Structures are given as structure tokens and as C-alpha cells.
Amino acid sequence: MRFILGPIRNTGRQTVMPETLYDDPFDWFEHWFDEACQTVSANANAMSLGTVSAEGHPSIRQVLLKGFDARGFMFYTNYRSQKARELDENPACALNFYWRGLERQIRIEGLAHRLSPEESDAYFATRPRGSQVGAWASLQSRPLANRQVLAARVEEFEERFHDQPVPRPEHWGGYLVVPLRFEFWEAEAYRLHDRWEFVRSSVDAEEWQVEMLYP
Numbered sequence: 001m002r003f004i005l006g007p008i009r010n011t012g013r014q015t016v017m018p019e020t021l022y023d024d025p026f027d028w029f030e031h032w033f034d035e036a037c038q039t040v041s042a043n044a045n046a047m048s049l050g051t052v053s054a055e056g057h058p059s060i061r062q063v064l065l066k067g068f069d070a071r072g073f074m075f076y077t078n079y080r081s082q083k084a085r086e087l088d089e090n091p092a093c094a095l096n097f098y099w100r101g102l103e104r105q106i107r108i109e110g111l112a113h114r115l116s117p118e119e120s121d122a123y124f125a126t127r128p129r130g131s132q133v134g135a136w137a138s139l140q141s142r143p144l145a146n147r148q149v150l151a152a153r154v155e156e157f158e159e160r161f162h163d164q165p166v167p168r169p170e171h172w173g174g175y176l177v178v179p180l181r182f183e184f185w186e187a188e189a190y191r192l193h194d195r196w197e198f199v200r201s202s203v204d205a206e207e208w209q210v211e212m213l214y215p
């Protein structure tokens, strides 16, 4: 065990005490994420994803975290969408989780790259059939004349894959965000919040520099 739970503070929660910090930000993430999944009613895995175009324009949207491991954080999308175009041109990106009720925020900054086709295939195979067909039908982020056009495309692909498994379209798959920085934020009284930052020099570095930040 690499952490110890501290006493209950004025927030009424059991919380991690500074002197017993997790030494690995992934462990910290996992602990908070598990608590969020047990506490937050829906979409505890929803996160904001910030990207920056090659021209330097930022954009942000919600995506769902579909897995994480010692490498980083995974989500799935259309590879022709705006976010995918931006990530392929400029892999620098940021993730943000905010769990209301727990009053916790996790910020992650890092570099994204596409998951292997095998990993994307494996996840695609677990999706409901309707979502699999939807991945073929949606030209994500492109102009859509009206809902009928989309419905017709759904019907077209339902017919195409009638009575057979829906294969993963090449234009749909996952990204792995490999973190360079984490920040764990927890609300405290009088806005004197806790902020803990983990930074490393490269995506291969095993050592994290840990620092507390002013709120």
C-alpha cells in the first residue's frame, strides 16, 4: 500500500494527508477516480479534453475516459473529427476532471497518440451494436444538412452489416494521453484549497517532481 488515509477533516471526508502523499500520480488518480465512480451519480468518467490546432487555436470538449494504465489515459473518437485532426497535428493536450460533491479536480497535461489498431478493435468490439453502426454513420464534426440525412446513413450501414458483426471503421479509434503533468485539487475551507502538482521531464521519465501549490 502506498498511501495512508488521514483523519476526517472539516470537509467531512477522509482525505490524503500531505505527509502521506502518494508517490505515484497514477495511484492518486486511481484512488480519486474510484471514489468518484462510487459517489458521482453519472459519467464520473467524463473529462474535458483541450486541444490546440497547428495555428495555435485552442478548443475543448467532453469525452469519456475508457481506460487508463501505467502509460496514460484512453478515449475513443472519430479520427476525422476536429479533435483528432488537432491531436494528429499537435499532440500537446490537456484533460480535466471535476467531480461535484467530492469537490475535487484533476488536471492532466501531456502528449496524445493513437492507440494501436488492435487496441481500438478490442474496445470497438465491446460497444453496443447501435454505437458501432453510429461510428460508421457519423461524419463527426462535418456539416449535417438535417437529421434525415443522418438517419438514412444509419439505415445504410445497418443494411450493409445486416446479420454480421460490425467491423471497426478505420476512421474510428482511440487515443492515449501520456501525462507530463498532473494536478490534484481538493476544496478546503475559505478557498484555501489543496493543490498538488506532479511534473516529469519527458514521457519516458519515471521520476516525478512533486510540489504543493498555493490555492
Ligand SMILES: Cc1cc2nc3c(=O)[nH]c(=O)nc-3n(C[C@H](O)[C@H](O)[C@H](O)COP(=O)(O)O)c2cc1C
Pocket: 043, 046, 059, 061, 062, 063, 064, 065, 075, 076, 077, 078, 081, 082, 083, 084, 140, 141
Ligand atoms: C458527457 C459527454 C461525453 C462525450 N464523450 C465523447 C467521446 O468519448 N468521444 C467523442 O468522440 N465524443 C464525445 N462526446 C462529444 C464531444 O464532446 C464532441 O461534441 C464531439 O466529439 C466532437 O468534437 P470535435 O468536433 O471537437 O472533434 C461527448 C460529449 C459529452 C457531453
